[in-house]
Amino acid sequence: MTSLKGLALLAAVIGAACVPVLLPDQPYVVNTLTLTLCTVIPAIGLNLLYGQAGLLSLGHMAFTGIGGYTAALLMKGAGWALPEAMLAAAIVAGFAGFLVGIPCLRLRSHFFVIVTLGVGMIVYTFFNNLDGITGGAQGLPGVPRPRPLTIGDFTIEFRTPRGFYWLALLTTLGTLLVQWLIARSPFGFSLSAIRQDETMAASRGVDVFAHKLAAFVIASAIAGVGGALSVTFLRVAAPTMFDLHASMNIVAIVLVGGPGYLAGPILGGFIFIALPEFLRVAAEFRLIIFGFVLVFIALFANRGLIGLADSLLSKMKRDRVADEQPGASPHAVKSEG
Amino acid sequence: MAPILEVSAIAKRFGGVVALDGAGFSVDKPGIVALIGPNGAGKTTLFDIICGRQNADSGEVRFMGERVDGLPPFRLSRLGFARSFQECRVLPEATCLENMLFSAQDKTLRSEMAGIFRGRAHNRNTVDKARELLAMVGLERFSNRPASDLSFGQKRLVEIASTLMGAPKVLLLDEPASGVNPTLLNILHDFLLDQAPKMGLLLVVIEHNMEFIMSVAERIVVLHQGRVLEDGPPAAIQASPQVIEAYLS
Numbered sequence: 163m164t165s166l167k168g169l170a171l172l173a174a175v176i177g178a179a180c181v182p183v184l185l186p187d188q189p190y191v192v193n194t195l196t197l198t199l200c201t202v203i204p205a206i207g208l209n210l211l212y213g214q215a216g217l218l219s220l221g222h223m224a225f226t227g228i229g230g231y232t233a234a235l236l237m238k239g240a241g242w243a244l245p246e247a248m249l250a251a252a253i254v255a256g257f258a259g260f261l262v263g264i265p266c267l268r269l270r271s272h273f274f275v276i277v278t279l280g281v282g283m284i285v286y287t288f289f290n291n292l293d294g295i296t297g298g299a300q301g302l303p304g305v306p307r308p309r310p311l312t313i314g315d316f317t318i319e320f321r322t323p324r325g326f327y328w329l330a331l332l333t334t335l336g337t338l339l340v341q342w343l344i345a346r347s348p349f350g351f352s353l354s355a356i357r358q359d360e361t362m363a364a365s366r367g368v369d370v371f372a373h374k375l376a377a378f379v380i381a382s383a384i385a386g387v388g389g390a391l392s393v394t395f396l397r398v399a400a401p402t403m404f405d406l407h408a409s410m411n412i413v414a415i416v417l418v419g420g421p422g423y424l425a426g427p428i429l430g431g432f433i434f435i436a437l438p439e440f441l442r443v444a445a446e447f448r449l450i451i452f453g454f455v456l457v458f459i460a461l462f463a464n465r466g467l468i469g470l471a472d473s474l475l476s477k478m479k480r481d482r483v484a485d486e487q488p489g490a491s492p493h494a495v496k497s498e499g
Numbered sequence: 500m501a502p503i504l505e506v507s508a509i510a511k512r513f514g515g516v517v518a519l520d521g522a523g524f525s526v527d528k529p530g531i532v533a534l535i536g537p538n539g540a541g542k543t544t545l546f547d548i549i550c551g552r553q554n555a556d557s558g559e560v561r562f563m564g565e566r567v568d569g570l571p572p573f574r575l576s577r578l579g580f581a582r583s584f585q586e587c588r589v590l591p592e593a594t595c596l597e598n599m600l601f602s603a604q605d606k607t608l609r610s611e612m613a614g615i616f617r618g619r620a621h622n623r624n625t626v627d628k629a630r631e632l633l634a635m636v637g638l639e640r641f642s643n644r645p646a647s648d649l650s651f652g653q654k655r656l657v658e659i660a661s662t663l664m665g666a667p668k669v670l671l672l673d674e675p676a677s678g679v680n681p682t683l684l685n686i687l688h689d690f691l692l693d694q695a696p697k698m699g700l701l702l703v704v705i706e707h708n709m710e711f712i713m714s715v716a717e718r719i720v721v722l723h724q725g726r727v728l729e730d731g732p733p734a735a736i737q738a739s740p741q742v743i744e745a746y747l748s
Contacts, residue, residue: 346618348604349611355590355601362588365550366665367576367606376608 178331182324189323191440196323198435199330200395203388205412205419205427206337211381213422214341214350215374216357217267218275220409221282222385227289227404229255229386234302234399235295244308244320248333248390255386256379263378267371270360282409289401301400305393326395333391334428337384342424344380353377411435418459420466429467501564502527503701504549504669509558510725511544518544520725523558526718531695531702533712536722537746542705543585543673545722549703550582550671551575562669577607581667585674587655591647595638595657598646599629602664625664632660636690652683659687663694669701676708684711691715713737721745 182192204226211217229251236242236250266277289296296302308320308329319325344350352373355363364370393399402408411434412427419430433455463470507523519541526532536542547553549560551572560568567575572582581602589598603625605611633639636656641649646657655675662670675691676684692715695702706712712719712733719736721729723745729736736742 343615347611347615348606348619349608349615351597351601351604351619352606352611354592358590358592359588362584362590364572365576365582365584365588366602366662367573369573369606369608372608376612 182327192323192327194436194439196327196330196395198431199334200388200392201412201435202427202431203334203337203391204385205415205431206341207381207384208412209416209421209427210341210344211377212416213426214345215353215377217374219278220275220413221278222412223404223409224282224285225255225259225382225385226389227285228258230389230393230399230404231296233390234305234393238302238305244394248387251386251390252383256383259379259382263375267374267378282406286401286405289404299401301398303398305397305399308394330391333387337387338424340384414456418455418466420468423466423468426466426468503563505561506549507559509545509548509555511548511556517725522722522725522727524720524727524730526701529699529701530717531704531715533716533719534703534705534722535712535719540722541725542722546671546673546705579668581662581665582671583658583662583673583675585677587651587658589646589654589658592645594643594645595633596629596642598657599633599661599664600625602661629664632663636660636686652679655679656683656687663698672702672704674705674707676706676711688715
């Protein structure tokens, strides 16, 4: 990473952290941002799966739900604290991903996509009907707030919108860190090779199934963390939070934001969760607009909005190089040291 | 010592069509071996069986004495097999240099997980080797360009050069000359003749371009109707009446 990018990232993080301080009498804005981050986290998991390994899951919120219900049960029933419950949510959701992944990942391309749709529906049906465990359609209300955190004289209350926002921001940064680590690692390169050409990757020694399974488990675990955060924020785990509509929402977030880009799910989350809340567009119109936006993205920006910006920027850069060196082709390549 | 590659009595049928009917050959020392034959002779099927893409109905493939038939492609790769594809497969989004480095990477999940915090830091020698090979095929100036920017022939050169980064013992090339213009084909020709002995490599090449194959291969195996019709040095093959008849019939 260049130092310029690092500085921009630092500025963005500090800016995001300052929002509640800058807007002290706007709890609605802060809560909307927290809600956005709660959805962005599972989208980060999906971005890892689709953007990196090329696996599109249409039922990814199933794993968010498994994590969410796990955390809700542990915090409500067994009195666990949030960090432990969140870790447990990640482990249980990751394990569920492992069990689902073993049969499903044997399928290629669109067959896999269709099966994930089924997984999402089946898991949702369980949430909705296992009254004894999940509370059925009513869900599990009354999930406790996280306990206050005291560092020296300073106490952060998660009861307040501001405190919870910081918690959500920190969790989001944690999952982004995981995605960044994977993206720059040899493991991420192998996943990217699978996305680009599975047959070629296998012929060069990539165990395609094992790699896909590992990616699926990590993406499910990240989704589980998002679920734990959501149920703690909304103080309820309910089936409709994790239904097909919610799954499609994070698919749209990833596709519009820019699959494979770190900031993709964040931009997508703003567009699909925060912006409609702020603009107060009627729910029905929202779906119509989403439809148009998705068609536009599919036609003109198949690497999402960030991908669109990225290619425009690199085109500008190439043109500038061409202007500076008359006679040189715009495709001339920098000489190597 | 066991032969490097021993393919014996491979049979394969697709429904009523007999693709291979006891084909086999054995190679004891590194070098360039060509697999030729008229259309429908079973070349591609035999090639796919050696590469682990298809399973034979009967027969064996042995590598250094060990049976390798039925192993999936990624296991064969880890044993020291590499291959190119007729349709040419590179990573389109990765740069040419990254394509080279990808081949050199240890791709077992275990080592990848152990190195998850290290990033893709490549050892200096590996990068030098990659640049050297790219320079040999005349593509060093494309090092940092995505492979999708290349022409088909250039992609083929990157594909074949990158397979060598994994230091394979057996390299299988599926019609390397097809779709490659004469200039690039000359580069490929010289590259193969230069690298194969240097790396102690066994090259098995399927090819239709006779001029190319006769000037590259030391030994030619001719397949016809699923069996080996003739096996010998290029001059003997070109003089064989059986081979001429098979091609003309």
